[in-house]
Amino acid sequence: MFFEQLGGNLIQGVVLGAVYGMATMGLSLIFGVLKVVNVGHGAFIMVGAFVTLFLFSSLGISPIIAVPVAFMVGMGLGLIFYYTTIRKLIKAPELATLLATFSMGVLLEELVKLVFGSEFRGYNWEVGKIDLGITVLPMAKLYACAGSILIAVLLFLWFKKTRAGSAVRSVVEDSEGARVCGINVGGAYALSFSLGIGLTVASGVLLTMFIPVGINPYMGGGYTLKAFVIAVLGGLSSPYGAFFGGLVFGLIENGSYTLFAYIPGVEPFALTRFLSFVILLVILLIRPTGILSAK
Amino acid sequence: MKRSFAILVLFMFVFAGVSFAGAAPDKIVIGHPACLSGKYAKAGEQAVGGIKACVDWVNNFNGGVKIGGKKVPLEYKYYDCESKKEAVTSLIGRLITVDKVDVVFAPYSSGLTLRGAPVAESHQMLYMDHGGANNKIFRQGFRSIVQTIGPATSYHMGTLDMIHQIDPDAKKVALAYEDSEFAKMVMEGAKDHAKALGFQVVFERTYPKGVTDLTPLLSALKASKPDFVLGGGHFEDGQLFNRQMADLNINVNALSLIAAATLPAFYKALTTMAEGVMGPSHWEYGVKYSGEEAQATGLPWIGPSQEEFLELFKKATGEDMLPDYHAAEAGAQVLAYVLGAQGADSVDSKKVRDVLGELQFMSFYGGWDVDDSGMQVGHTMVDVQWQDGTRVIVWPEEAQTGKVCYPMPTFQEKVKGAKAVPK
Numbered sequence: 163m164f165f166e167q168l169g170g171n172l173i174q175g176v177v178l179g180a181v182y183g184m185a186t187m188g189l190s191l192i193f194g195v196l197k198v199v200n201v202g203h204g205a206f207i208m209v210g211a212f213v214t215l216f217l218f219s220s221l222g223i224s225p226i227i228a229v230p231v232a233f234m235v236g237m238g239l240g241l242i243f244y245y246t247t248i249r250k251l252i253k254a255p256e257l258a259t260l261l262a263t264f265s266m267g268v269l270l271e272e273l274v275k276l277v278f279g280s281e282f283r284g285y286n287w288e289v290g291k292i293d294l295g296i297t298v299l300p301m302a303k304l305y306a307c308a309g310s311i312l313i314a315v316l317l318f319l320w321f322k323k324t325r326a327g328s329a330v331r332s333v334v335e336d337s338e339g340a341r342v343c344g345i346n347v348g349g350a351y352a353l354s355f356s357l358g359i360g361l362t363v364a365s366g367v368l369l370t371m372f373i374p375v376g377i378n379p380y381m382g383g384g385y386t387l388k389a390f391v392i393a394v395l396g397g398l399s400s401p402y403g404a405f406f407g408g409l410v411f412g413l414i415e416n417g418s419y420t421l422f423a424y425i426p427g428v429e430p431f432a433l434t435r436f437l438s439f440v441i442l443l444v445i446l447l448i449r450p451t452g453i454l455s456a457k
Numbered sequence: 458m459k460r461s462f463a464i465l466v467l468f469m470f471v472f473a474g475v476s477f478a479g480a481a482p483d484k485i486v487i488g489h490p491a492c493l494s495g496k497y498a499k500a501g502e503q504a505v506g507g508i509k510a511c512v513d514w515v516n517n518f519n520g521g522v523k524i525g526g527k528k529v530p531l532e533y534k535y536y537d538c539e540s541k542k543e544a545v546t547s548l549i550g551r552l553i554t555v556d557k558v559d560v561v562f563a564p565y566s567s568g569l570t571l572r573g574a575p576v577a578e579s580h581q582m583l584y585m586d587h588g589g590a591n592n593k594i595f596r597q598g599f600r601s602i603v604q605t606i607g608p609a610t611s612y613h614m615g616t617l618d619m620i621h622q623i624d625p626d627a628k629k630v631a632l633a634y635e636d637s638e639f640a641k642m643v644m645e646g647a648k649d650h651a652k653a654l655g656f657q658v659v660f661e662r663t664y665p666k667g668v669t670d671l672t673p674l675l676s677a678l679k680a681s682k683p684d685f686v687l688g689g690g691h692f693e694d695g696q697l698f699n700r701q702m703a704d705l706n707i708n709v710n711a712l713s714l715i716a717a718a719t720l721p722a723f724y725k726a727l728t729t730m731a732e733g734v735m736g737p738s739h740w741e742y743g744v745k746y747s748g749e750e751a752q753a754t755g756l757p758w759i760g761p762s763q764e765e766f767l768e769l770f771k772k773a774t775g776e777d778m779l780p781d782y783h784a785a786e787a788g789a790q791v792l793a794y795v796l797g798a799q800g801a802d803s804v805d806s807k808k809v810r811d812v813l814g815e816l817q818f819m820s821f822y823g824g825w826d827v828d829d830s831g832m833q834v835g836h837t838m839v840d841v842q843w844q845d846g847t848r849v850i851v852w853p854e855e856a857q858t859g860k861v862c863y864p865m866p867t868f869q870e871k872v873k874g875a876k877a878v879p880k
Contacts, residue, residue, distance in 0.1 A: 284726030
């Protein structure tokens with residue numbers, strides 16, 4: 163029974179972890195390139211969730227189609243916020259960008275509340291399930307997991323194989339050097355910020371495929387916290403590290419529950435959260451660049 | 458001269474006697490720090506509508522409150538407390554000392570009710586609770602408080618009674634709920650009642666507020682193979698609970714979720730996955746409490762019928778909307794006060810409180826009776842079940858609008874479009 167439950171939870175953890183990883187890549191990309199900590203991260207995830215809800219509930223469009231739509235919406239939002247706010251604050255003290263991204267998050271939450279109201283919503287996309295014996299996996303969760311892996315691979319290929327990707331990498335390595343070599347550093351910043359926001363909004367779609375309820379304007383707060391833990395776990399400035407950090411986080415979150423359940427007198431869920439933040443603190447103390455980041 | 462003086466003294470005594478016996482005020486004022494904005498605005502709006510509706514009934518259908526041989530009209534004085542604790546305390550002080558109200562109705566929610574209680578207590582003012590369900594309110598030793606809403610520990614009693622009656626084979630119950638004061642109190646009552654009825658609690662776990670994935674907990678719950686599940690805490694986790702039980706194919710005979718399953722948004726989000734899911738409610742439009750029902754149970758009846766209450770509520774709010782339980786319990790509280798004041802033949806808080814302590818009656822809201830601490834013990838929660846997209850009151854039998862669908866369809870059947878239909 164123990165191994166059955168542990169196995170089942172670990173499978174669920176991998177699937178969820180891939181989505182968590184994808185939901186953190188945008189945060190790490192923006193920090194890696196612009197050194198901006200997006201504390202409004204969760205609000206962009208929320209936008210993705212509402213894009214899915216609107217497309218599915220009002221127009222009957224599949225959440226799979228909602229992924230590229232949300233990505234484009236996110237890219238658009240990213241460009242708007244970059245050119246109206248972030249560009250002017252890149253050289254400002256870190257507190258300025260922290261406040262700016264926090265304000266963006268609040269602005270988005272209140273705008274969405276104005277349009278959709280504050281009630282908790284959800285949608286019901288039934289596309290079958292796979293019974294693995296030790297656990298049951300809805301196909302929607304598998305699609306979310308597969309979508310996350312696919313997007314991570316595409317991002318990797320974009321960085322490695324395209325000129326734009328190479329330009330962004332060179333800006334990450336040495337922005338002054340890149341400028342001397344004729345690379346449009348401002349353009350690379352704008353592209354990275356909008357790409358990061360695009361990925362984050364798209365991850366909101368994938369998260370609702372995993373959990374299609376509880377969609378409301380303030381749903382992002384919990385995901386922001388998790389994203390920071392995952393980003394630190396995977397290396398703050400590495401999108402790929404963040405993806406693998408997500409996988410590790412999902413495994414810890416789900417796997418540890420089964421283990422903690424065997425400690426008499428404790429509520430396992432309370433300890434899984436506790437463990438997540440202990441891990442965060444330990445990593446910050448011993449390896450602040452993240453355990454999965456390159457030395 | 459002596460004779461004139463004697464007549465004068467006699468006249469004064471007679472006059473004074475009449476004055477004491479008939480100390481009827483010109484009006485009776487209900488004071489209320491209402492939640493008309495802030496996080497409890499929706500519940501507060503309903504409560505104000507319910508109170509206005511019943512004040513209207515008392516004044517225009519009952520002719521007022523009978524005190525000192527005459528009918529005295531009710532007046533309702535309320536301020537917006539913005540759902541804030543600090544505003545509640547200052548407004549209750551103002552209502553008592555400036556507006557000179559005769560009774561204070563507590564604001565919505567356990568937290569706000571508890572915050573206002575010491576203020577009312579310090580003025581020895583009768584404090585009536587229509588929106589605070591937490592039993593802890595009545596464990597503080599307050600002497601001026603009485604409750605109309607049922608206590609949290611009673612939420613799942615009806616569900617357990619129903620399953621005990623309709624399925625003698627059901628033995629195993631699983632409890633999974635939010636780690637919050639309210640949910641813990643609900644489940645404390647459920648656990649005690651389940652054990653008293655002979656059920657075996659095979660699983661009991663909590664989850665934190667704001668949880669986004671219940672899969673590990675539900676996987677463990679599934680392994681305990683319960684016959685039925687009681688759970689929830691708030692609306693958002695109730696949605697998640699139902700959704701992820703469906704994801705994991707956790708099929709049980711009954712699933713009852715507090716604070717979520719009775720709301721229309723619950724079905725809207727889950728559609729067919731919510732079929733057959735139940736939830737306890739203090740009151741639902743459609744309950745069948747009536748004068749005849751009261752007569753049959755030996756309780757006095759007061760107040761409007763449900764349909765009359767609906768019309769009065771619409772008139773009071775100026776909107777074509779249905780009253781929910783927040784409106785009903787607040788309205789029923791007006792009726793309780795009227796009976797208390799009439800029984801005491803006074804508006805003196807202590808006298809009315811003493812009468813309320815002994816009072817039993819029925820209204821459109823159901824039964825009313827309080828224990829020594831002032832906690833409601835006479836009101837029975839109703840259990841609501843989603844059947845073909847409609848909320849049906851399935852318990853108690855005297856209030857039901859339809860039979861229960863038990864066992865509810867499996868989640869695999871629901872995916873294929875199965876509806877909860879009573880057998």
